[in-house]
Amino acid sequence: MAKTVAIGVTGSIAVYKIVDLVSKLKKDDIEVVVMMTEGATKFVSPLTFKTISGREVLTDLWQESQEWKVQHIGIAEQIDFLLIAPATANFIAKMAHGIADDFLSTVVLANTAPCLIVPAMNSNMYKNSVVQDNIKKLIDYGYKFMDPDSGLLACGVIGQGRLPEIDDIYTQVNRLLFPKKDLLGKRLMVNAGTTCEDIDPVRFIANRGTGKMGYCIAQEAIARGAEVILVSGKSHLEPPAGVKFESVWGAEEMCRVMLDYQSSCDIIIGAAAVGDFRIVNIAEEKIKKMDGHSEKMILELAENPDILKTLGTMKRSHQIMVGFAAETQNVLENARIKLSKKNLDFIVANDVTAEGAGFACDTNIVTLIGRDGKIKSLPKMSKEDVAAAIIDRVVELIKS
Numbered sequence: 001m002a003k004t005v006a007i008g009v010t011g012s013i014a015v016y017k018i019v020d021l022v023s024k025l026k027k028d029d030i031e032v033v034v035m036m037t038e039g040a041t042k043f044v045s046p047l048t049f050k051t052i053s054g055r056e057v058l059t060d061l062w063q064e065s066q067e068w069k070v071q072h073i074g075i076a077e078q079i080d081f082l083l084i085a086p087a088t089a090n091f092i093a094k095m096a097h098g099i100a101d102d103f104l105s106t107v108v109l110a111n112t113a114p115c116l117i118v119p120a121m122n123s124n125m126y127k128n129s130v131v132q133d134n135i136k137k138l139i140d141y142g143y144k145f146m147d148p149d150s151g152l153l154a155c156g157v158i159g160q161g162r163l164p165e166i167d168d169i170y171t172q173v174n175r176l177l178f179p180k181k182d183l184l185g186k187r188l189m190v191n192a193g194t195t196c197e198d199i200d201p202v203r204f205i206a207n208r209g210t211g212k213m214g215y216c217i218a219q220e221a222i223a224r225g226a227e228v229i230l231v232s233g234k235s236h237l238e239p240p241a242g243v244k245f246e247s248v249w250g251a252e253e254m255c256r257v258m259l260d261y262q263s264s265c266d267i268i269i270g271a272a273a274v275g276d277f278r279i280v281n282i283a284e285e286k287i288k289k290m291d292g293h294s295e296k297m298i299l300e301l302a303e304n305p306d307i308l309k310t311l312g313t314m315k316r317s318h319q320i321m322v323g324f325a326a327e328t329q330n331v332l333e334n335a336r337i338k339l340s341k342k343n344l345d346f347i348v349a350n351d352v353t354a355e356g357a358g359f360a361c362d363t364n365i366v367t368l369i370g371r372d373g374k375i376k377s378l379p380k381m382s383k384e385d386v387a388a389a390i391i392d393r394v395v396e397l398i399k400s
């Protein structure tokens, strides 16, 4: 039976882009019900959405329904999926606090189908703690979010807040609407974020890893039915709902925690940016500056365990292990060396100097290199899509 997707459109300049999304979903024979807030109708006329979706656009809580049922309850019962895009700061706040004062917000409260929220707003608004707290609250309630893209915003500012590409929203809707459950019964452990090595009670050494790639893998694996353990170093991200979350600080602690789970896992993925060195003698008190009395401040470093290599030596025959190789030169060659040194099934290699790839970035450009010699170069993709491609490859290996 054809699926029905409801799209809640709220008042952002990005409203016009959603017309294209409605058209793409319609081409796939998906029924699309568009609901608009009053603000959204100031940017694009409901007539445009009515023409593209082939259905009445719902805007008014008090409009007369053709059917006997209260209309907002009827819609909530019919839909297989609810998308809120673009989602303004105001609408996110309403959702987080259960306010139901227009058609769309009443449908949101009555809805029981999966819901994806795609924020679009000015970058300072997006970063505002109130907005971020509302987003966290909704994630805890089980709502899914897509991070806004970074770039030039309608207000002329460069920052994070743009509506993601329509193709990426379309892919994400499809993924959630037709979820593959090909990891049911599997236990997957992924590490993420940066490890931190203490220098003294206030300072530490970390790196540019944000955790985004590993968190996307955890999210994808949960969606596909796996039991997921996310072992995370420092990251500003919210752990996806449903994961077993282990928060760690240094590389040695990360290694210890992963060793505890190692034997019970079917799949282990190393996406963390693990620091290769730690401080030999952590100062008990804050180190004082020398006021020019000394030329050098020397910190003695010791090598950290290579976590994947350690886990690789204990790899069980049914286990699949995946690593990352962030390189700045000779990408494929260096990645192949790591693949074999760490006893991995495949490695995800990327040139971190390429635009749109690597740390603190929403996209990545990667090549999957298999122990079996199979190489797959992927185009620039969102990290959510890279995570899906990695899990696809894992599933292929499990089946082979």
Ligand code: C5P
Binding pocket: 251, 270, 271, 272, 273, 274, 275, 276, 304, 305, 306, 307, 308, 309, 322, 323, 324, 325, 326, 338
């Ligand atoms: O050797 P390199 O650090 O480039 O290898 C990267 C891969 O190895 C990543 O998957 C990373 O998570 C993992 N790694 C590790 N322990 C380390 C260093 C890297 O598990 N000490």
